[in-house]
Amino acid sequence: MFSVASAILDLAPFIIDALNITLKLKVKYSIDSPTGKWTSRLGNVIAMDYKNITPIIESAFKKNLINILDEASSEEESAT
8 A cells, every 4th residue: 555654755865865956056246245234244145036046956856856766766677
């Protein structure tokens, strides 16, 4: 019998691996002073609109998960 909880536990290691995301991003512009938006004690700060980063992370996660599951499937096939 199929159990959602069991399926999630089986997939958890693959999902965790897929969340290890590396992105190459380009700095569009920089500012010299935070002008009160955040304390200068933070040092270098990256600000990005969540509307822009969400689809980027979602796409990277999906690609990673597909690659990881494909690799696992290939390894399982070669073992049999």
